Amino acid sequence: MSKIVSREIRLASRPTGKPTAANFSLVHTELDPLQDQQVLVRNLFMSVDPYMRGRMNDQKSYIPSFKLGKPLEGGAVGEVIESRVEEFKPGDVVTSNFGWREYFMASPKDLHLVSHEFQPLSVYLGALGMTGMTAWVGLNVGEVKAGEVIYISGAAGAVGNVAGQLAKLRGCRVIGSAGSDEKVKFLREECGFDAAFNYKHGPISEQLKVAAPDGIDVYFDNVGGEALEAALSSLRIHGRIVACGGISSYNKAKPPPGPSNLFNMTAKRLTMKGMIVRDWLDHQSMFEKEVGRDFRVGKLKSKETVVEGIDQAVDAFLGLFKGKNMGKMVVKLT
Ligand SMILES: NC(=O)c1ccc[n+]([C@@H]2O[C@H](COP(=O)([O-])OP(=O)(O)OC[C@H]3O[C@@H](n4cnc5c(N)ncnc54)[C@H](OP(=O)(O)O)[C@@H]3O)[C@@H](O)[C@H]2O)c1
Numbered sequence: 001m002s003k004i005v006s007r008e009i010r011l012a013s014r015p016t017g018k019p020t021a022a023n024f025s026l027v028h029t030e031l032d033p034l035q036d037q038q039v040l041v042r043n044l045f046m047s048v049d050p051y052m053r054g055r056m057n058d059q060k061s062y063i064p065s066f067k068l069g070k071p072l073e074g075g076a077v078g079e080v081i082e083s084r085v086e087e088f089k090p091g092d093v094v095t096s097n098f099g100w101r102e103y104f105m106a107s108p109k110d111l112h113l114v115s116h117e118f119q120p121l122s123v124y125l126g127a128l129g130m131t132g133m134t135a136w137v138g139l140n141v142g143e144v145k146a147g148e149v150i151y152i153s154g155a156a157g158a159v160g161n162v163a164g165q166l167a168k169l170r171g172c173r174v175i176g177s178a179g180s181d182e183k184v185k186f187l188r189e190e191c192g193f194d195a196a197f198n199y200k201h202g203p204i205s206e207q208l209k210v211a212a213p214d215g216i217d218v219y220f221d222n223v224g225g226e227a228l229e230a231a232l233s234s235l236r237i238h239g240r241i242v243a244c245g246g247i248s249s250y251n252k253a254k255p256p257p258g259p260s261n262l263f264n265m266t267a268k269r270l271t272m273k274g275m276i277v278r279d280w281l282d283h284q285s286m287f288e289k290e291v292g293r294d295f296r297v298g299k300l301k302s303k304e305t306v307v308e309g310i311d312q313a314v315d316a317f318l319g320l321f322k323g324k325n326m327g328k329m330v331v332k333l334t
Pocket residue numbers: 049050051130131134154155156157158159160177178179180183222223243244245246247248249275276277278320321322323324325326327328329
């Protein structure tokens with residue numbers, strides 16, 4: 001087989017504050033010949049996710065930093081082109097953590113076989129992938145039950161819209177906030193949210209009080225900042241917070257001070273639980289079975305914003321911080 005040229009995105013420099021295109025470089029590489037016990041994969045879709053912003057910093061966290069001058073990593077769905085292992089054959093569809101590149105070679109332990117049944121295959125990066133599983137785990141961590149009122153910030157994004165749909169399936173009253181009127185319409189009309197508001201139209205605390213005059217039982221936090229502060233005021237006694245993310249501060253060079261009304265935690269005996277989806281990988285098959293069933297029968301809808309070409313991947317990533325996506329932001333590579 002002639003040598004394969006693959007394009008990949010590398011970390012060129014570490015940002016302070018908001019990342020820009022200058023922090024990345026697009027590089028052509030030539031793949032080595034395939035070795036025994038290796039699989040050659042061509043990526044079909046790759047994921048861009050807010051958590052990657054943290055990996056651009058040189059800091060100790062729950063996941064290693066990206067290395068300067070090296071290709072970035074992240075979720076991807078690809079097709080096996082050539083295989084020197086028994087477990088995979090050409091044509092198989094696999095997910096991996098070798099995103100941000102067009103082709104790669106890996107050992108079988110780094111690949112996860114998925115079915116062709118669910119289409120488009122990018123759904124394995126969204127509703128049936130890491131972000132869908134984050135939504136599912138978050139609802140379990142928050143012990144969300146029928147009859148409860150849940151508020152979800154960042155609701156029109158990848159995690160948020162699935163969390164809202166799954167909470168509706170559990171029998172909750174679901175409230176969401178998002179950054180445009182189009183997103184609010186999507187939440188109400190396509191995802192079945194009971195109420196939704198545009199957080200740019202006025203103070204979140206006031207809009208949340210209108211949507212949930214009797215308060216909320218659970219807050220699913222994707223955003224932090226003002227949304228968290230509003231939720232602390234609206235939570236009922238013994239309410240719970242699922243601390244999933246805090247995108248409002250990811251690009252802040254200096255973290256803003258915490259919520260001014262944290263005493264609500266004490267006064268209302270609240271519980272706030274942090275969760276990281278990768279701690280729950282032993283539940284992946286349960287997630288795939290349960291949420292896959294909802295998806296198969298049309299109870300769960302998948303929404304994506306698709307950008308084409310690896311040369312557009314950086315823009316897609318930067319777009320997450322400008323609210324450019326509705327549902328999961330994915331990059332189509334072929
Ligand atoms: N704990 C875990 O294991 C885990 C796993 C996956 C994701 N997460 C977290 O979950 C959250 C959502 O992730 P996702 O993949 O679903 O991303 P996403 O919501 O699909 O995309 C990001 C969205 O965040 C909103 N946003 C951007 N900047 C904002 C700001 N300054 N203030 C308020 N909203 C802002 C934008 O929507 P608007 O137009 O609505 O502003 C944007 O579309 C993130 O915080 C992420 O880090 C956590």
